[in-house]
Amino acid sequence: GENVEQHPSTLSVQEGDSAVIKCTYSDSASNYFPWYKQELGKRPQLIIDIRSNVGEKKDQRIAVTLNKTAKHFSLHITETQPEDSAVYFCAASRGSGYSTLTFGKGTMLLVSP
Amino acid sequence: DAGVTQSPTHLIKTRGQHVTLRCSPISGHKSVSWYQQVLGQGPQFIFQYYEKEERGRGNFPDRFSARQFPNYSSELNVNALLLGDSALYLCASSPGSTNTGELFFGEGSRLTVL
Numbered sequence: 001g002e003n004v005e006q007h008p009s010t011l012s013v014q015e016g017d018s019a020v021i022k023c024t025y026s027d028s029a030s031n032y033f034p035w036y037k038q039e040l041g042k043r044p045q046l047i048i049d050i051r052s053n054v055g056e057k058k059d060q061r062i063a064v065t066l067n068k069t070a071k072h073f074s075l076h077i078t079e080t081q082p083e084d085s086a087v088y089f090c091a092a093s094r095g096s097g098y099s100t101l102t103f104g105k106g107t108m109l110l111v112s113p
Numbered sequence: 114d115a116g117v118t119q120s121p122t123h124l125i126k127t128r129g130q131h132v133t134l135r136c137s138p139i140s141g142h143k144s145v146s147w148y149q150q151v152l153g154q155g156p157q158f159i160f161q162y163y164e165k166e167e168r169g170r171g172n173f174p175d176r177f178s179a180r181q182f183p184n185y186s187s188e189l190n191v192n193a194l195l196l197g198d199s200a201l202y203l204c205a206s207s208p209g210s211t212n213t214g215e216l217f218f219g220e221g222s223r224l225t226v227l
Contacts, residue, residue, distance in 0.1 A: 004159075005169045005203070006155075030215035032215075034214070034215065034216075036218075042220065043203065043218040043219060043221055044156065044203070044218050045218070046215065046216075046217075049214075049215065068197055089155050089156070091155075093214050094214075099214060100146065100158045100161055100169050100171070101148075101156075101158065101214070101216060103155030103156050103157070105153075105154055105155050106153075106154070107157050
């Protein structure tokens with residue numbers, strides 16, 4: 001089955017700095033890679049996703065890059081703000097209606113004012 | 114539009130007891146998945162149902178079971194509870210077979226086993 005590795009497990013940055021979280025996956029058939037943000041006591045919320053036919057996707061301050069050859073994808077957050085503090089999860093799936101998401105173990109991002 | 118709703122939000126059980134968790138998907142969504150999230154870990158897949166049929170099962174013991182009803186709502190049942198079953202149980206819905214993979218999560222049911 002799929003295995004997703006995520007690092008770092010914790011990341012502390014100063015407000016305004018950039019943050020990068022990296023994930024690797026094992027299943028070459030995976031083609032859908034979402035990122036979820038989970039605040040304390042809340043549900044995971046999709047913040048951005050990318051599919052295997054795209055190498056990079058941006059949405060305001062966040063971007064995701066995908067390298068299918070190397071089987072890794074990354075989340076980039078620029079101009080971090082204290083409200084970006086949360087746990088971020090990467091995930092991978094085969095992208096069909098019956099496929100399941102395999103999650104990484106999460107990265108706790110702390111943005112200090 | 115209402116999102117995915119789950120009940121109860123919190124519950125406490127003792128070892129050996131049984132628990133039933135409930136989930137209502139987003140209107141129009143026909144697929145429901147269940148995930149277990151242990152503190153400090155990412156969600157782990159338990160079950161997926163589509164059109165009342167089980168479409169996938171994760172690496173969980175037979176104490177875990179689920180079903181989907183004609184209105185697409187779902188129940189997750191866990192028998193003979195163990196301390197290690199303490200977790201946040203997340204339900205997620207998606208449109209179904211034509212879905213491209215995106216899941217919409219509920220707020221979860223936080224189970225504590227004493």
